[in-house]
Amino acid sequence: MHYSSLAAVASDAKRSLSRGPVALILIEDDVEVASTIAYHSKAGFAHLVAFCAPEQTLPAELPENLHRADFNVSAEDALQTITNTMIKALPDHWLYYCYNAEYLFYPFCEDRSVGEMLGFMREERRDTVMSYVVDLYVKNLKDYPNGVDRDDAYFDKSGYYALAREDAEGVVLERQVDIFGGLRWRFEEHIAKARQRTDRVAFFRAQAGLKMLPDRSFNVAEYNTYACPWHNNLTASVCSFRTAKALRRNPGSRAVIDTFHWPQSEPFNWQSQQLLDLGLMESGQWF
Structure with missing residues (x-):
């Protein structure tokens, strides 16, 4: 699934990310993007959400449970914006965040x-x-x-x-x-x-x-x-x-x-x- 914005993935989260845990992966550049996605896919996350610029190229082969959301991860307070939005969107879900590489x-x-x-x-x-x-x-x-x-x-x-x-x-x-x-x-x-x-509090359970x-x-x-x-x-x-x-x-x-x-x-x-x-x-x- 490719979402055009953070708001779009958040509004659809209860339907498309209904199972947990969910990994939020912030992609800042082209370094080790494929290995980061593959590694966390194998770890057993129910869903992966890759946040990256619209022009960012992702690997051709992607796991079926990966969702892409266009977002400027280099913006000021990008991590907090993404995290706090997804906390509201997925109450009682376990969330994890990391960057590429x-x-x-x-x-x-x-x-x-x-x-x-x-x-x-x-x-x-x-x-x-x-x-x-x-x-x-x-x-x-x-x-x-x-x-x-x-x-x-x-x-x-x-x-x-x-x-x-x-x-x-x-x-x-x-x-x-x-x-x-x-x-x-x-x-x-x-x-x-x-x-x-x-x-780093890498894993946390979302709550109101x-x-x-x-x-x-x-x-x-x-x-x-x-x-x-x-x-x-x-x-x-x-x-x-x-x-x-x-x-x-x-x-x-x-x-x-x-x-x-x-x-x-x-x-x-x-x-x-x-x-x-x-x-x-x-x-x-x-x-």
């Missing part, structure tokens, strides 16, 4: 579907899955000047840290943290401060009155927590070339960064166990 990992994702994972989270009485963005990058920028190569991807195996999140009055917020690390930490002078965090805020947190405090009060919960990782792409696209950073590789770089093997072993996500009570 980003790939979802959760514990045991090689053998268990997204639906199975979210079923477990509902049993845990959780309406969100906290995730952490893991920056992917290439070692050889000479051969891959945009910083992207899925067959030879690296990531930082250490260098991540968390700070307790505070409200405007300096009061520490319960079970909320700001996470930093990866390329955004190592090259922070080239990254806007508002975009340096790597924590829920809104994504400008900092990508939600107006319901519990949605921003990494775990429930009584035990740790499952978390996920979004492995992403997006920061590498941005650092290579920006003339200022491109001129001074000749490699992303450093002593703590490790080849990415595209397996959830690698991320679990390094503490970049956890299985909680799910075995």
Whole structure:
């Protein structure tokens, strides 16, 4: 299905996206569009909605459950606009968002579907899955000047840290943290401060009155927590070339960064166990 606007897909959502979960994929450029769509299709989402400019070319072969919606994803607050519109359109649905050249990992994702994972989270009485963005990058920028190569991807195996999140009055917020690390930490002078965090509420259950805020947190405090009060919960990782792409696209950073590789770089093997072993996500009570 091809929709001419965000409003069009939202108005038809209850009919065409009646089953969940739904993946919202924001396509910013031509990099790894086909692999992003194929990867998330295999994960078990009931529907994928690709938001992209009208002139964007999508792969010829697309999964039957992919819907296209024309939208300027480079516009200011595009993510919040899309997310808040789809929250209203799909109450009680689980929604997930990512950009092209980003790939979802959760514990045991090689053998268990997204639906199975979210079923477990509902049993845990959780309406969100906290995730952490893991920056992917290439070692050889000479051969891959945009910083992207899925067959030879690296990531930082250490260098991540968390700070307790505070409200405007300096009061520490319960079970909320700001996470930093990866390329955004190592090259922070080239990254806007508002975009340096790597924590992301990638999955959330839509409900009446829920809104994504400008900092990508939600107006319901519990949605921003990494775990429930009584035990740790499952978390996920979004492995992403997006920061590498941005650092290579920006003339200022491109001129001074000749490699992303450093002593703590490790080849990415595209397996959830690698991320679990390094503490970049956890299985909680799910075995």
